[in-house]
Amino acid sequence: MTTSTVEDYLKCIYQESQRSGNSLISTGQIAAGLKVAPGTATAMMKTLADSGLVSYEPYSGVRLTPEGARLATHVLRRHRVVELFLVQVMGMNWSEVHKDAELLEHDVSDRLIDRMDEMLGRPTVDPHGDPIPSARGVLKEKDYPSLLLCGLRAPLRVVRVTDQETGFLLFLEGHGIMPGNRIEVLSRDEAADSLMVRPESGKSFSLGFRAASKILVETVA
Amino acid sequence: MTTSTVEDYLKCIYQESQRSGNSLISTGQIAAGLKVAPGTATAMMKTLADSGLVSYEPYSGVRLTPEGARLATHVLRRHRVVELFLVQVMGMNWSEVHKDAELLEHDVSDRLIDRMDEMLGRPTVDPHGDPIPSARGVLKEKDYPSLLLCGLRAPLRVVRVTDQETGFLLFLEGHGIMPGNRIEVLSRDEAADSLMVRPESGKSFSLGFRAASKILVETVA
DNA sequence: TTTAATTTTTTGATTGATCAAAATTCATCT
DNA sequence: AGATGAATTTTGATCAATCAAAAAATTAAA
Ligand SMILES: [Mn+2]
Ligand SMILES: [Mn+2]
Ligand SMILES: [Mn+2]
Ligand SMILES: [Mn+2]
Numbered sequence: 001m002t003t004s005t006v007e008d009y010l011k012c013i014y015q016e017s018q019r020s021g022n023s024l025i026s027t028g029q030i031a032a033g034l035k036v037a038p039g040t041a042t043a044m045m046k047t048l049a050d051s052g053l054v055s056y057e058p059y060s061g062v063r064l065t066p067e068g069a070r071l072a073t074h075v076l077r078r079h080r081v082v083e084l085f086l087v088q089v090m091g092m093n094w095s096e097v098h099k100d101a102e103l104l105e106h107d108v109s110d111r112l113i114d115r116m117d118e119m120l121g122r123p124t125v126d127p128h129g130d131p132i133p134s135a136r137g138v139l140k141e142k143d144y145p146s147l148l149l150c151g152l153r154a155p156l157r158v159v160r161v162t163d164q165e166t167g168f169l170l171f172l173e174g175h176g177i178m179p180g181n182r183i184e185v186l187s188r189d190e191a192a193d194s195l196m197v198r199p200e201s202g203k204s205f206s207l208g209f210r211a212a213s214k215i216l217v218e219t220v221a
Numbered sequence: 222m223t224t225s226t227v228e229d230y231l232k233c234i235y236q237e238s239q240r241s242g243n244s245l246i247s248t249g250q251i252a253a254g255l256k257v258a259p260g261t262a263t264a265m266m267k268t269l270a271d272s273g274l275v276s277y278e279p280y281s282g283v284r285l286t287p288e289g290a291r292l293a294t295h296v297l298r299r300h301r302v303v304e305l306f307l308v309q310v311m312g313m314n315w316s317e318v319h320k321d322a323e324l325l326e327h328d329v330s331d332r333l334i335d336r337m338d339e340m341l342g343r344p345t346v347d348p349h350g351d352p353i354p355s356a357r358g359v360l361k362e363k364d365y366p367s368l369l370l371c372g373l374r375a376p377l378r379v380v381r382v383t384d385q386e387t388g389f390l391l392f393l394e395g396h397g398i399m400p401g402n403r404i405e406v407l408s409r410d411e412a413a414d415s416l417m418v419r420p421e422s423g424k425s426f427s428l429g430f431r432a433a434s435k436i437l438v439e440t441v442a
Numbered sequence: 443t444t445t446a447a448t449t450t451t452t453t454g455a456t457t458g459a460t461c462a463a464a465a466t467t468c469a470t471c472t
Numbered sequence: 473a474g475a476t477g478a479a480t481t482t483t484g485a486t487c488a489a490t491c492a493a494a495a496a497a498t499t500a501a502a
Contacts, residue, residue: 005489028449037491042451044489059450059497089310090336100330107324115311226459249479258461263481265459280467280480 002051004106007075008034009044010053013064014072018141019162026061070137077133078113079105080126085116087127094127094178095169128169129160129179129216144216147185147195148209151219156183160216168211176202177215223272225327228296229255230265231274234285235293239362240383247282291358298354299334300326301347306337308348315348315399316390349390350381350400350437365437368406368416369430372440377404381437389432397423398436 002010012033016025031041049056053068064072079101086097108116114135117123125131133139144159158181161172176199177183186196186204195212198204207215233254237246252262270277274289285293303325307318329337335356338344346352354360365380379402382393397420398404407417407425416433419425428436 003488026449027451036489038450039452039492040490047488086333090333090340092333092336096332100333103328104325107328109321111317112307112311112313112321115313119311224458247479248481257459259480260462260482261460268458 002071005044006048006051006053007071007106009041009048010064010068010072011075011079013054013062014069014076017064023063024061025063030062073133073137073139075105076139077135077137078108080130080132081113081116081120081123082108083126083128084120084123084132088120089116093170093173095166095173097127098164098166125160125179127179128162128164129158130162144218147197147207147212147215147217148188150185150217152185152187154184155220156185156217157181157220158183158215159218161214162216163214168214172215175199175205182220183217223292226265227269227272227274228292228327230262230269231285231289231293232296232300234275234283235290235297238285244284245282246284251283294354294358294360296326297360298356298358299329301351301353302334302337302341302344303329304347304349305341305344305353309341310337314391314394316387316394318348319385319387346381346400348400349383349385350379351383365439368418368428368433368436368438369409371406371438373406373409375405376441377406377438378402378441379404379436380439382435383437384435389435393436396420396426403441404438 009030012030013025016029016033017023020029027041027045028038030045031038034041045054045056045062048054048062048068052065053071054062054064056062082101082104083094083097086092086100087094092100117135123132131139131141142159150156158177158179160179161169161177163169172178175197177197182200184198184200186198188195193209194206195209196204196206197212230251233251234246237250237254238244241250248262248266249259251266252259255262266275266277266283269275269283269289273286274292275283275285277283300322303322304315304318307313307321308315313321338356344353352360352362363380371377379398379400381400382390382398384390393399396418398418403421405419405421407419409416414430415427416430417425417427418433
């Protein structure tokens with residue numbers, strides 16, 4: 001019924017809401033997120049509104065309806081289950097599964113997703129630490145601090161990386177930064193816009209604030 | 222580059238050529254095979270010809286160019302590797318994988334197909350006994366007789382079922398007819414348009430000629 | 443409070459895929 | 473050879489998705 005394009009738009013709106021903490025999303029944000037022309041996003045918002053998947057207020061933005069949110073979380077679930085499956089079962093690297101999942105999320109049947117989910121032991125997070133919505137579409141995002149806000153010189157555990165760029169993920173892996181691994185922030189330098197990280201295994205290294213903000217951690221007891 | 226629709230058209234042409242033993246395929250055959258209106262198939266043949274994937278002679282038909290055949294066998298390979306993976310690794314039934322594979326064949330990356338192929342031990346046939354083209358696109362179809370042409374009262378082994386209908390496959394499975402299983406044709410009745418089959422495990426039962434023609438076998442030593 | 447800059451929407455067009463129905467061509471059967 | 477029926481192609485239209493560029497609205501600055 002819904003096309004893969006529509007699914008991507010809904011997913012994008014859902015994720016922008018999540019990230020910005022505001023359910024009202026501008027057409028500009030959507031156009032940027034999906035890399036389409038502004039007018040394209042506007043046109044699509046009208047058809048989504050006609051389908052009852054978003055409510056649209058011209059010059060203001062859109063927000064997902066309950067039905068739109070339901071669809072979005074289901075796509076997100078498929079995406080993340082597929083990613084984990086590719087890593088856990090197919091032996092692919094966490095840095096290369098996003099692209100594949102971006103396509104497969106639209107074509108993998110619910111039956112197949114459930115088989116994967118079962119084989120993976122009903123996991124709650126994907127290879128990047130992104131939470132996996134339940135089969136009923138419920139998603140609970142925990143609020144972890146990034147390396148910018150966490151305690152200094154305290155034992156931490158990486159729980160999530162909020163960026164899917166292959167190059168960035170490979171860089172992190174090379175320095176021992178992956179969900180589950182232990183690290184410590186040695187120092188921060190506001191003026192230099194960078195901080196020093198020491199992974200449990202590996203040499204300490206510096207990271208710009210922008211990159212650091214994408215690494216979420218929890219304090220280790 | 223090529224859309225999933227184009228891939229399906231190429232696959233259809235390839236399979237019709239295979240089945241009919243004639244590389245020249247009419248637009249009518251294609252329209253019937255893909256369940257689209259005749260004019261739709263004609264229009265698509267023009268664009269495929271423009272792309273150099275088929276040669277098209279109006280009122281006569283099309284044949285795949287080398288490039289078109291190359292693409293077709295690659296799609297066929299993806300389809301069949303996926304089907305076998307779904308059965309062998311995901312534990313799905315051979316009767317239900319065709320639909321899923323029909324979509325996944327367009328979106329599974331070559332990298333992923335190769336991982337599946339590796340996990341499956343470089344298989345040569347899919348769950349229905351359909352041969353799997355090599356990664357280079359080479360496909361060798363063996364010429365097995367169907368239950369209509371094979372020897373009577375001789376030990377046989379089912380090697381292939383040339384129909385993907387869920388209901389039919391479930392019916393066959395229920396009677397012990399699956400690739401690898403041993404059977405015997407007890408009798409044929411031309412007038413009744415049916416024959417009697419005795420599976421190694423299970424009761425003998427009758428089968429219409431049309432259904433019987435879809436079951437390919439080889440003689441057991 | 444005008445003016446300028448930015449964002450958003452409109453407009454006009456294109457491409458891919460499809461259909462129904464009309465027109466054409468082909469094959470067959472007197 | 474001419475008529476008839478079947479297959480094929482054309483025509484005219486629709487729908488989804490997109491873009492570039494013009495127009496309008498909103499926001500920020502002077
Ligand atoms: Mn996608
Ligand atoms: Mn992820
Ligand atoms: Mn297909
Ligand atoms: Mn098959």
